[in-house]
Amino acid sequence: MSLTLPEDNTRRMELVRIAARLFRDQGYERTTVRDIGTAAGMQSGSLFYHFRTKEEILVAVMALGITRTTEQLAAALARENKPLERVRALFHVHLNSLLGENQAALEVMLYEWRSVSSESRPGLIVLRDRYEALWQQVLDEAAAAGLVKANTRLLRRTLLGSLHWTVQWYNRSGTLGVAELADQIMALTLKD
Amino acid sequence: MSLTLPEDNTRRMELVRIAARLFRDQGYERTTVRDIGTAAGMQSGSLFYHFRTKEEILVAVMALGITRTTEQLAAALARENKPLERVRALFHVHLNSLLGENQAALEVMLYEWRSVSSESRPGLIVLRDRYEALWQQVLDEAAAAGLVKANTRLLRRTLLGSLHWTVQWYNRSGTLGVAELADQIMALTLKD
Amino acid sequence: MSLTLPEDNTRRMELVRIAARLFRDQGYERTTVRDIGTAAGMQSGSLFYHFRTKEEILVAVMALGITRTTEQLAAALARENKPLERVRALFHVHLNSLLGENQAALEVMLYEWRSVSSESRPGLIVLRDRYEALWQQVLDEAAAAGLVKANTRLLRRTLLGSLHWTVQWYNRSGTLGVAELADQIMALTLKD
Amino acid sequence: MSLTLPEDNTRRMELVRIAARLFRDQGYERTTVRDIGTAAGMQSGSLFYHFRTKEEILVAVMALGITRTTEQLAAALARENKPLERVRALFHVHLNSLLGENQAALEVMLYEWRSVSSESRPGLIVLRDRYEALWQQVLDEAAAAGLVKANTRLLRRTLLGSLHWTVQWYNRSGTLGVAELADQIMALTLKD
DNA sequence: GATGAATGAGGGTTCATTCAT
DNA sequence: GATGAATGAACCCTCATTCAT
Numbered sequence: 149m150s151l152t153l154p155e156d157n158t159r160r161m162e163l164v165r166i167a168a169r170l171f172r173d174q175g176y177e178r179t180t181v182r183d184i185g186t187a188a189g190m191q192s193g194s195l196f197y198h199f200r201t202k203e204e205i206l207v208a209v210m211a212l213g214i215t216r217t218t219e220q221l222a223a224a225l226a227r228e229n230k231p232l233e234r235v236r237a238l239f240h241v242h243l244n245s246l247l248g249e250n251q252a253a254l255e256v257m258l259y260e261w262r263s264v265s266s267e268s269r270p271g272l273i274v275l276r277d278r279y280e281a282l283w284q285q286v287l288d289e290a291a292a293a294g295l296v297k298a299n300t301r302l303l304r305r306t307l308l309g310s311l312h313w314t315v316q317w318y319n320r321s322g323t324l325g326v327a328e329l330a331d332q333i334m335a336l337t338l339k340d
Numbered sequence: 341m342s343l344t345l346p347e348d349n350t351r352r353m354e355l356v357r358i359a360a361r362l363f364r365d366q367g368y369e370r371t372t373v374r375d376i377g378t379a380a381g382m383q384s385g386s387l388f389y390h391f392r393t394k395e396e397i398l399v400a401v402m403a404l405g406i407t408r409t410t411e412q413l414a415a416a417l418a419r420e421n422k423p424l425e426r427v428r429a430l431f432h433v434h435l436n437s438l439l440g441e442n443q444a445a446l447e448v449m450l451y452e453w454r455s456v457s458s459e460s461r462p463g464l465i466v467l468r469d470r471y472e473a474l475w476q477q478v479l480d481e482a483a484a485a486g487l488v489k490a491n492t493r494l495l496r497r498t499l500l501g502s503l504h505w506t507v508q509w510y511n512r513s514g515t516l517g518v519a520e521l522a523d524q525i526m527a528l529t530l531k532d
Numbered sequence: 533m534s535l536t537l538p539e540d541n542t543r544r545m546e547l548v549r550i551a552a553r554l555f556r557d558q559g560y561e562r563t564t565v566r567d568i569g570t571a572a573g574m575q576s577g578s579l580f581y582h583f584r585t586k587e588e589i590l591v592a593v594m595a596l597g598i599t600r601t602t603e604q605l606a607a608a609l610a611r612e613n614k615p616l617e618r619v620r621a622l623f624h625v626h627l628n629s630l631l632g633e634n635q636a637a638l639e640v641m642l643y644e645w646r647s648v649s650s651e652s653r654p655g656l657i658v659l660r661d662r663y664e665a666l667w668q669q670v671l672d673e674a675a676a677a678g679l680v681k682a683n684t685r686l687l688r689r690t691l692l693g694s695l696h697w698t699v700q701w702y703n704r705s706g707t708l709g710v711a712e713l714a715d716q717i718m719a720l721t722l723k724d
Numbered sequence: 725m726s727l728t729l730p731e732d733n734t735r736r737m738e739l740v741r742i743a744a745r746l747f748r749d750q751g752y753e754r755t756t757v758r759d760i761g762t763a764a765g766m767q768s769g770s771l772f773y774h775f776r777t778k779e780e781i782l783v784a785v786m787a788l789g790i791t792r793t794t795e796q797l798a799a800a801l802a803r804e805n806k807p808l809e810r811v812r813a814l815f816h817v818h819l820n821s822l823l824g825e826n827q828a829a830l831e832v833m834l835y836e837w838r839s840v841s842s843e844s845r846p847g848l849i850v851l852r853d854r855y856e857a858l859w860q861q862v863l864d865e866a867a868a869a870g871l872v873k874a875n876t877r878l879l880r881r882t883l884l885g886s887l888h889w890t891v892q893w894y895n896r897s898g899t900l901g902v903a904e905l906a907d908q909i910m911a912l913t914l915k916d
Numbered sequence: 917g918a919t920g921a922a923t924g925a926g927g928g929t930t931c932a933t934t935c936a937t
Numbered sequence: 938g939a940t941g942a943a944t945g946a947a948c949c950c951t952c953a954t955t956c957a958t
Binding site: 558559561562643645646647681683686687689690691692693694695696697698700701716717719720723724 | 750751753754835837838839873875878879881882883884885886887888889890892893908909911912915916
Binding site for chain 4: 941942943944945946
């Protein structure tokens with residue numbers, strides 16, 4: 149099962165985006181291929197021209213989510229070289245990918261792991277590790293600069309947990325913006 | 341659907357514990373009533389003598405998870421009056437309930453929310469809010485004592501997110517004990 | 533399966549009456565033994581002390597319905613010797629047994645025949661034939677007296693059909709009384 | 725639940741006819757969807773591509789039964805203008821729909837009413853009332869012509885009851901033909 | 917006489933998947 | 938690329954019935 153992003157295949161890409169939203173809103177198990185077909189304006193059987201199985205759709209959604217976020221983080225880090233700004237990028241990119249408009253894929257990546265077959269896991273783990281390696285690097289720099297505490301491996305995990313959990317309580321239609329929230333969580337994290 | 345804990349009904353209670361483990365390991369949707377029956381040594385139909393629906397089992401598991409944890413936290417807090425020790429209780433009780441041996445129900449509470457019907461949610465939310473109110477109170481005291489930062493409402497949410505996420509990466513058979521992990525996460529949280 | 537009326541067994545008789553009402557209101561197939569137990573204030577399993585199977589309850593209900601009605605008709609005919617009055621008795625007894633208060637068993641006899649096993653049918657057919665023989669005799673007398681048309685075998689069947697069907701449209705809480713209805717249907721039947 | 729007759733959908737129509745016969749012979753409750761599937765040469769699950777629920781099949785059968793009969797009666801009445809002949813049409817069309825070859829749907833309409841959900845009833849009642857309105861009109865004309873007694877509303881009900889009941893005793897393989905039976909019942913009904 | 921707990925077969929229904937057209 | 942129809946396995950749940958207590 150290839151994890152190549154199907155950027156070149158626009159119809160497939162569109163289906164992945166549609167599925168991402170449904171998986172996020174209803175859960176993977178509770179979303180039927182009929183649901184996806186209906187949302188895409190086609191019969192459920194037609195989906196199987198684009199994907200071999202329902203799980204392949206899930207994996208494609210997840211790969212999209214983690215890859216897009218990794219690309220965005222890499223791009224942001226390429227623009228910043230001050231440790232504090234680089235830390236800020238971690239929070240902003242991650243929260244935007246989770247809570248921003250038209251985002252759904254990363255959340256699926258986080259919360260539907262159990263439905264991924266053992267065959268598909270290794271490929272996704274590679275993608276996830278690549279993303280977390282960026283985090284680790286930035287946090288290490290920040291610790292060296294005295295911005296955060298030294299236990300950066302645990303810090304990475306607790307921070308990611310904090311951010312992941314925001315999808316459970318953040319109110320998209322409330323007054324607190326995503327960027328503002330990112331700054332507030334960062335403030336809680338910094339020493340002093 | 342009553343949320344009364346069926347402490348007095350031992351058979352039902354046993355079934356809840358069995359289901360909790362299955363729901364945690366395979367997910368609620370992927371666990372069949374036949375799975376539960378088999379694990380309990382009975383026919384799947386027999387389950388419906390004790391529960392009206394599969395979802396009622398889920399709700400019972402969740403209610404057990406959050407109620408037990410609340411009781412344990414309340415008991416621990418009753419024994420401590422120093423702010424730092426009270427904060428420590430938050431971490432230890434929570435992580436023990438999530439990662440300790442023979443624990444499963446709280447994790448189900450956190451990760452299967454989407455499968456709870458809208459009719460059952462309010463009752464569970466009440467239980468959850470009761471638990472989080474204890475957290476809020478202890479964190480407020482700690483902030484007043486200068487132990488943690490002042491934005492305690494957000495702090496409560498990010499800390500809980502950090503702890504919840506441990507189930508995704510903590511290795512029960514590794515060298516890091518649950519209590520030690522709790523202390524390390526607390527250390528990351530405290531000012532200085 | 534004995535068709536002896538269990539007059540001597542009051543508890544069993546009470547259960548038959550309770551079942552009759554449920555079978556009439558919901559249908560035999562849609563009525564569960566749990567329903568009967570609940571209505572009788574006992575567990576469903578306890579019913580099987582009184583009856584071997586659910587079908588035995590149905591047969592008991594039917595036997596009660598047809599036997600009671602036969603007894604009432606025989607008693608009424610014993611009091612009348614004028615052909616017109618005897619015909620009137622046919623209509624009054626039958627409609628009272630179908631539509632009167634606290635009546636249910638005869639209606640079950642008419643409309644749940646399909647659920648009776650082939651083993652139980654002969655016994656019930658005997659009871660039914662005994663009842664219809666009374667009808668046939670009275671109609672023959674009436675034809676001889678010029679009260680009704682001569683095709684009494686067909687007349688018996690169409691009249692019984694007319695009366696049976698009243699349960700589908702008669703409104704127990706309306707202004708038309710059962711006795712009045714019986715007279716009106718009789719009027720339609722008489723010659724002239 | 726649409727009551728439109730699915731004339732244009734031949735597969736669905738075929739399933740309705742198959743179900744009609746099973747429902748008539750075994751009763752709706754005693755007929756399983758597996759029975760229907762087997763009779764139609766398909767898996768039971770496949771039925772649910774054509775119908776949402778088993779009850780939808782029942783309603784389709786009933787709608788077919790009453791609509792077909794209404795159409796046939798309307799067509800027959802359009803050909804006759806003498807009161808006696810119009811009355812004869814009532815009996816012939818109705819009995820043919822109940823007892824004729826390849827007929828089953830109307831009988832289901834009459835005897836499975838209890839299994840129709842309250843949501844589906846109003847639509848069917850409209851269809852039934854349309855049919856009975858034709859009866860009422862013809863009987864009123866006949867009464868005006870002195871052919872039948874004046875209490876036509878009750879007459880309509882008792883006549884329909886008589887005819888409905890024929891399914892319980894008429895022997896399809898006996899010597900009495902359906903048309904002959906219709907004439908005999910009509911003869912019992914006419915004045916003189 | 918009755919209960920509580922369970923059985924076990926079967927019920928209607930769902931749903932990912934297939935495939936001829 | 939897509940459809941319409943079907944598959945077939947599995948799902949949750951029901952229910953008459955049993956039986957030790």
